[in-house]
Amino acid sequence: MKDTFLLITTVPQSLNFYKGQVQVLKSKYHIEVASSPGQRLDTFGELEDVPIHEVPMKREISIFSDVVSLYRLFKLIKKTKPKVVHASTPKAGFLGMLSAFLNKTPVRIYFVLGLRYEGTRGFKRRFLMLIESLSCKLATHVFAVSNGTKKTLEENKITSKNIQIIWNGSINGIDTKQFNVDATSNPAIDKNLIPDGSFIYGYVGRLVGDKGTNELIDAFTQLHQSHPEIRLLLIGDFEDIQDPVSDRTRSLIKNHPAILYQGYQSNVKPYLKLMNVFVFPSYREGFGMVVMEAAAMEKPVICSNITGCNEIxxxxxxxxxxxxxxxxxxxLAMKSLRTQPELLEKLSTNARASIIQRYEQQTLWKHSLEAYAKITG
Structure with missing residues (x-):
């Protein structure tokens, strides 16, 4: 009988990081999944053919709700008796590691996908750093999604444990056969919104402050004044609870004639194909999976010089x-790629080759299984 491997994330959207990889892990483990309830959790369970467990968890600090979530996770782990509890994302990391520790789960893996305390100040920053430190302390093994994340954890003295990186980093690699311009159809967008000769900048991700959404809208609307042929294609949801965009930004996204807001899309490949340049001005990332996806689709990427992104x-x-x-x-960067076609072509050509060499998904999955098998026996 295979050992049970319980995978925990705060919200089911984060399970996309493990899409497909679960099938490789199933060759050695019996995989079960726990996350907040929602259609995406149900869909993940169906696609990956794994048992799912609904455990409501809030991203933000909420003492009463967090205590209830902890109790439910404790009861779940007590019932399922996994050999491995693997938790990622900050809230699930802490609650998952604590509930597994209390149940004396032998292998407790905290996989650090990003550092929530980056970009915060004062008491909130100190508190979030404490939570990260406790999550690492409660874990038997700590993994980081990138070398930059590992370096930050060490520099901030979050943990003295050995922090492991799988292959060249990332959580799930990139399927370069699927993220391929030649294998992707065009999206169903009204052609009247994109006149002939349009030059399209694009963004995929949550529309919130710390993703750089306000700066992106400001830069685009300024550039549009001198380059009326440009368009901005936005894929993602607004979030009103955690760091919402400014009222001005929201209004421009919804009303500016050159901004094409398409909301959340389960399949972003057709939209990436349509873009000339991918723009991702985030303040903080663990790695930046969507940056990999865009580069694999031969798109030059303008992104912040931050942890994770500057490795990709x-x-x-x-x-x-x-x-x-x-x-x-x-x-300035957006303007340079619009006005320098030679630079645009050079970056496009190099982008996909760089991703294939360092982050091909099948190779990453192989290294992930080997890493987990090494510590579980």
Missing amino acids: IIDGHSGVLIPPKSTDMLL
Whole structure:
């Protein structure tokens, strides 16, 4: 009988990081999944053919709700008796590691996908750092999604444990056969919104402040004044609870004639195909999976010079790195790729080859299974 491997995330959207990889892990383990309830949890369970467990968890600090979530996770682990509890995302990391520790689960893996305390200040920053430190302390093994994340954990003295990186980093690699321009159809978008000769910048992700959404809208609307042929294609949901965008930004996204807001899309490949340049001015990332996806689709990437992203994108080779929170530098980078076709072509050519060499999914999955098998026996 295979040992049970319980995979926990705060919200089911994060389970996309493990899509497909679960099938490889199933060759050695009996996989079960726990996350907050929702259609995406149900869909993940069906697609991956694994048992799912609904455990409501809130991203933000909520003492009463967190205690209830902890109790439910404790009861779930007590019932399922997994040999491995694997938790990622900050809230699930802490609650998962604590409930597994209390149940004396022998292998407790905390996989750090990003550091929520980055970008915060004062008491909130100190508190979030404490939570990260406790999650690592309660874990038997700590993994980080990127070398930059590992370095930050060490520099901030979050843990003294050995932090492991799988292959070249990332959580799930990239399926370069699927993320391939030649194998992707065009999206169903009204052609009247994209006149002939349009140049399309694009973004995929949550529409929130710390993803750089405000700066992106500011830079684009300024550039549009001198380049009326440009368009901005936005894929993602607004979030009103955690760091919402400004009222001005929201209004422009919904009303500016050159901004094409398409909301959340389960399949982003057709939209990536339509873009000329992918823009991702986030303040913080664990790695930046969507950056990999865009580069695999041969799109030059403009992204912040931050942890994770600056490992995927090589400045001047496969994209352009800019300081976070700088509308001026973002505008300059966007303008340079519109006005320098030779640079645009060079970055496009290099982007996909760089991803194939370092982050091909099947190779990453093989390394992941080997890493987990090594510590579970």
